[in-house]
Amino acid sequence: MDAAKQNFAVIIPAKNEELSVAAVVTAFFAAFRSLNCPVDVIVVDDHSDDATRIRADAAGARVIALTEKGGLAEAFRSGTVAALAAGAEYIVQVDADGQYSAEDLPRLVSRALVGGDLVLGNRLWRRPDGMSATRYFANCAFSRLVAGLSLVSIADSQSGYRIFTRQVAVDCPIATDYTYTQEQVLRAGRAGFAVSDVPVTFSVRQHGTSRLIPSVVKYSWRVILSVHAVCRSLGIPAHCLLGRAAAAILLELRCSWGRYRCTREL
Template sequence: MTGARDAADGGAHPAGDAVDEAAASAFADEYGMKLPPIAVVIAAYDEERGIGEVVRSIPAAVAGRATAVIVVVDGATDKTAAIARECGAKVCDVPVNRGQGAALRLGYRLAREGGAEFIVTTDADGQYDSEQIPRVLAPVLDGEADFVTGSRLLGRQETYDRVRRLGVHVFAWLVSRMTGQRITDTSFGLRAMRAEVTGAVTLRQPQYQSSELLIGVISRGYRVREVPATMRLRAAGATKKGGNLVYGFRYSRVVVGTWLRERRGASASPAPGRVPGSPAKTR
């Protein structure tokens, strides 16, 4: 899912804040502010052909903890919001298309303010296997990690695009070198984390937010793990990320910009929110 804007290091935006406030208020009025322990956050833009199956595939509970599905519809022009509601999701229907990063930030906020203890993210296009949600969540629920991401290189990927496959390796190498931690997949969309982590890291990107979040949690000393997972071919619709060269250029700007920002801020403030006694190194 991709929005219209891109920035290497975009900042907070008064207009964006107003959009978020209005959307969060409408969401609270419709659903109240009490969520179960696990919130599955999905950003969706014109995904009417795939969103229903994705929502229906989310397990109702994981390890005995109930789940709720929050779909943030990012200025869609189709029936994405209506179909997600029909399938049981709690829908935050934002009238402006701002990008996946902005939609996920709003979803994180809704989950935290609703009292969710854990957040899972997945995509609206069916590329991730919802049956693997318990696998991704397990280290967080067991207190072994603060942030867990799936990895197609440790697991399996079905894409035939050699350039994209190469890009996964290149960005994994780059982020590993920058952060000093071995990472095999920087952009996998199926992730799990303690809810408070999303409020402690700096998230500004309207797009390509996966690498910003990953570099942020590593830089702030949170316990990070990767688990094997599957990247399937898109089940419906078309990718909105653009061509390989454009995507690679923009993604690299976010990676480098986030790393530089985190380095500048590292000496200014300690890592917040880490579990007491937990190691700063990732696993």
């Protein structure tokens, strides 16, 4: 399938990212130009109190401002609705903080064009610089849990860098207000869509601070509650969730021990 004949959109949720959003917008415009593809870049501003909207608009993005309810999930929903209304056939979602690279875009697009309905950018093929061992363990364990519940083979269900088809966007709407990344994987996998991932780079944040994971424990608890709610809506029994969670933690502990031993031997 020829990328140049497809309609693409990029949605970029942003809150107080005035120092990075313009560079992200510019990089993705350039990446799509290299693919000879027109693209609709949509920045969804989540009640920023800095110059995020001004910088995004100056860089050429279409800016949508959330008016009432906020949060990443609502920004993702609003951006997806806008992309669908504009006729997008493939939708890329990426964070505004500049930690993901537009240079990895061709890899995601290529996988999508050969039948990937939802393609995730996998940060966790190694521990990224700046990611603590505890956070890396939690990310890997949750990804194993979501992969098992979704009946798909992926390694990073939390990734904020992904591409998905119009059909996935229509058939798998996001209902929760927190773990939209995991929810999309769960719904797409259970619906029979082709879900996969490709390795991507993940850089240390240069500006600002993350608003998503102030505490690994707090984040983990909120994820568990949200995943449980999604599982209930999909008819997945609670005992299945608990069994998969225990298996994911044990398997990741085993893998972590293996990585530790390899490091010691080196």
